[in-house]
Structure formats: C-alpha cells, structure tokens
Amino acid sequence: MTIKRLFIANRGEISVRIIKAAKELGITTIQGFSEADADMLSVRMSDESICIGPAKSKDSYLNIGAIMSAIKETCADAVHPGYGFLSENPAFAYAVEAAGVTFVGPSAATIERMGDKVEARKAAEAAGIPVVPGSKGRITTIDDAAEIANSVGYPVMIKAAAGGGGKGIRVADNEEELRTLAPQAQAEAVAAFGDGGLYLERAVRSPRHIEVQILGDGTDAIHCYERECSLQRRRQKVWEEAGAVCLDKETRETLCNSAVALAKSVNYCGAGTLEYLYDEATNEFFFIEMNTRIQVEHPISEMITGVDLVQEMIRVCGGAKLSLTQDQIHRNGHAIEVRINAEDPLMRFMPWPGKLEKMSVPRGEGIRFDHFLYEGYQIPTFYDSLLGKVIVHAPTRAEAITKLKSVLELIKLKGLKTTISLHLALANDASVQEGAFHTQWLEPWLEAGNLTLAQTKRGER
Amino acid sequence: MADIQSPVPGTFYQKPSPDKVAYKSKGDAVAVGDTIGLVEVMKTFIEVKSEAAGIFEGYAVEDEAPVNAGQVLATLSR
Numbered sequence: 001m002t003i004k005r006l007f008i009a010n011r012g013e014i015s016v017r018i019i020k021a022a023k024e025l026g027i028t029t030i031q032g033f034s035e036a037d038a039d040m041l042s043v044r045m046s047d048e049s050i051c052i053g054p055a056k057s058k059d060s061y062l063n064i065g066a067i068m069s070a071i072k073e074t075c076a077d078a079v080h081p082g083y084g085f086l087s088e089n090p091a092f093a094y095a096v097e098a099a100g101v102t103f104v105g106p107s108a109a110t111i112e113r114m115g116d117k118v119e120a121r122k123a124a125e126a127a128g129i130p131v132v133p134g135s136k137g138r139i140t141t142i143d144d145a146a147e148i149a150n151s152v153g154y155p156v157m158i159k160a161a162a163g164g165g166g167k168g169i170r171v172a173d174n175e176e177e178l179r180t181l182a183p184q185a186q187a188e189a190v191a192a193f194g195d196g197g198l199y200l201e202r203a204v205r206s207p208r209h210i211e212v213q214i215l216g217d218g219t220d221a222i223h224c225y226e227r228e229c230s231l232q233r234r235r236q237k238v239w240e241e242a243g244a245v246c247l248d249k250e251t252r253e254t255l256c257n258s259a260v261a262l263a264k265s266v267n268y269c270g271a272g273t274l275e276y277l278y279d280e281a282t283n284e285f286f287f288i289e290m291n292t293r294i295q296v297e298h299p300i301s302e303m304i305t306g307v308d309l310v311q312e313m314i315r316v317c318g319g320a321k322l323s324l325t326q327d328q329i330h331r332n333g334h335a336i337e338v339r340i341n342a343e344d345p346l347m348r349f350m351p352w353p354g355k356l357e358k359m360s361v362p363r364g365e366g367i368r369f370d371h372f373l374y375e376g377y378q379i380p381t382f383y384d385s386l387l388g389k390v391i392v393h394a395p396t397r398a399e400a401i402t403k404l405k406s407v408l409e410l411i412k413l414k415g416l417k418t419t420i421s422l423h424l425a426l427a428n429d430a431s432v433q434e435g436a437f438h439t440q441w442l443e444p445w446l447e448a449g450n451l452t453l454a455q456t457k458r459g460e461r
Numbered sequence: 462m463a464d465i466q467s468p469v470p471g472t473f474y475q476k477p478s479p480d481k482v483a484y485k486s487k488g489d490a491v492a493v494g495d496t497i498g499l500v501e502v503m504k505t506f507i508e509v510k511s512e513a514a515g516i517f518e519g520y521a522v523e524d525e526a527p528v529n530a531g532q533v534l535a536t537l538s539r
Contacts, residue, residue: 342503343503350469350505350507351469351502351503351504351505352469353469353470353471353502353503381469381470381471381472381501381502381503381527382472382503383503383504384503384504385503385504385505
C-alpha cells in the first residue's frame, strides 16, 4: 500500500517541508487550506489543493469533519498531519483509519496511549526508562514523608495531592527541612483544598531539556540521536541544538537506547520524540513525555545524521521497513536551529503579522532556511507566529555559532518584525557560547534587560 | 470625541470571553487605561486600552470582526 496521493492537513512551513519530501518520493501532494491561506506557499507548490473552511482554525485545520470530507473528495490515500493542529488528536487518527486512509504517524491507539501522561509514564517505566522519582500515592504523616523522601532522594518537592496553582508546594534539601516544610505544605493544602494529603517528587532544579528522535516501522525502531532544547520562553522552544554537548558518550548511549526500547515496546510507526529532563549536577535523566509526530526542530537531527526524517516517516507509514539500521546512523558535527517568529522582541514579543516586501537569505554549505515566505506575502493574523527556521551545520559547536551569526546578520526580511535580533543577541552571549544554560535561563536573562543592552551596543557600532 | 484604535491587525472582540458581556456599553465612564476590548493576533490576545478618559459612545466594529492596525475600534465623548 505505497502512498500515491498525500493530503497535507496543516499549513505554514511544515506543509512546505512535507510537500518537498513527498515530491522527492514521487507522491502527488494535496494541500488543504483555510480561506485565509488561499495564497500560502504550500498551496502554490502542491499538485492539488482544496479549501477546508473559514480562517479560524476550529473551522478549518481543527475541523475533523471538514478535513475528512476533503480527503474523500480529493481521493487521497494518505494524510500527513504535520505538528500542532490535529497531529496528536486520537479522534482524527481514528477517523482517518476508519476511512481506510493511511495516517502518516503511529496508530490512533498509540497516540491515545502516549498522549495520556499517566499511561506514558507507565509505558516508560515498563521499558526501563527512569521517570522523575516520586511517592506512589498520597502521604498523610510526616514520618511517612521522611521515609519516602529518603528513597526518592533529596532535594524533594512536596506537593498537595489535591494540588494545583502552586499552592502547598515546598522544596526540601534534607530531612530537617522536610520536617519543617511538610507541615506547612499540609496546612496550606488543608486551607486551600480541604485535604492535607501530600505527594513527594524529586525536585530537578534548573534542568536541561533533552529529547531523542526516534523512527519506527511498527516492528523495528532506531534513533537519530538527541537534541537539546533548553532555551525556552513561556515553555516555547526558541533555539535548539543537535547534539547535546552536556552529555558524555555513555549517558548519550543510555539515553538514546532507552528511547528505542520504548519505541519498540509500543510497536511505534513513524517519527517520534521522547522528551527528558536532564539533571547536569547528578548526570541523571528522567522521561517526561513522548510526542507522536514530527517536531518543529527535526531539521537539526537531519543535518547531523543525513537522514531525511519526513521522507522516512512517509515511507514506513506507507508500509515499508526502515531503510536504515542503527549502525548506519552516525553523528556528524553540530547543528543549531533558531525559530524566526513574526514577533517584536523589543515590544514584549508582540506578534507582528506584516507583509514581506523583500527577502534575501544567504545560501551556502551547512545553511538551511525552512520557511513559507515569498516576496509580497501578507502574513495572516489567524495562526501562530512561526515564519521559519534558520538551521546551520558545522564541524563544531563554536563554528556552528559563528556560522549562525553570519547568516542572521545577512538575512533580510523587509516589512516584517522578527525574532532575528533575539537570536543574534543570544549567539553573542558568553553563557550561550559556553553552552551554560537550562530551561529556566532565558526568561530571567530577558527580564534583566540583556536584549535591550545588546540592541544598544549594536546601535553604537 | 476621541477614537480608540487597534494597536495591531487581528480579530477584534468586544467581550473578555464569549459568555461574558461587552467590556463597555454606551454611556459608561471610561478612565485612562480601561480595557475596552481584545485583539487576537497570531494566537495572542492583546488588551486594547483607552488612552483617554470620557464617556463610551459605542464600538465602531462588530464583535469578532477582522481589523487593521490603526483602525478605530470605539469612540468616546468627553
């Protein structure tokens, strides 16, 4: 059941990426688009296109009924959901399966299982992957809390079992602190929720976000190494790297092999990502969740391994076996991706959907710009602000940063306000250059005015 | 008379959420900094605040209507 007619149930830069991959596989592409997206780049590039509804996402890109009708009307035999929108929606995957159409992703049952945090944690534990250690259930006495804290390991986070909104949360570094703080947490929990039950979990302070790219064909699974995505703002990744230079060889092997074990244990088909918290101080990693789709930052893994992840996921979901074995995948150099958003970093990242008047992007070895822009394009106001991604690849991390700087200095997107200035300031920052950051690093850095400072310096030059 | 303009292009909302009443009605007193509506732009909701004080005369655009940057959203009389 090789795929012949692929429907793209997404928009923006990922639609462009999917169409390029499908064309190289000789597959006919059909782009679904909203009324606001009639002139987007992927509509121009695809072989066929069909309107799926009004501008608002809930009426088009999130409208399962409308998309299923469009799939039938265009006789598509497969659908690629991209990322976001319906990509991890089990109801959509079930509807696609029921219609006898191939979903480019895992089965609906796998999406449902891995989308449930408790189920995903169970699956990870069953596959032998560490999860953030914690108490199995409610704790009611302080002595119980102390005993469990000893087995979980300090520092521990004390949470109200009935919790929410940060109420009743304390962090204890040792038993003495625990015995002081747990009663406070308990009192606060009673006051807030009428329930003094507590829950204990290891506190991972200033963790790094590390994730592993996997590919599966339903039987076998492989990994394409890890990415580090610790530079985040409001839980949105801003800057991503492959690989994670903070890992030693042995930890990297253990981490990547654990991801493959989980993928195999759920008979995973397609491209997926396992996300982990990494505690640099103790050299420990903990599984947090699995994303059952292609991710925004997939290109950096493609750059260091040479694997075309989007083509491979289309092939395996069309019924083929993985085209590569693990020993054929090698890490080569270092890659960085930065997200170019239509936002004004100096105006608290206010979205700025302008009209692109003129575009000039440097080209060269190890430079890639994944985007959906063309000159004269008016960015619609209805969707998220991601315009594209600048990706660089070089033999070392330092060379990758140098290359990134030169690309960001040369790239011109006239008529738009973008996050390019943020990325330039980051590329010039000493901590970023040293790789000394974690998931709680970027927001305080911004609040301390580092971006404005960088702008002023630039202006003086 | 004073006009309140949209700071950004997007979709204008007269209400804080669909099941609530509009921020302002004709005849309401408006102080500097009062929120009179929301503009949704690229999945972000931006509060539109009045830069003048006065009496609310009415909205110039309908609820959930697309608006451009600088477009008049509401008018005030002094």
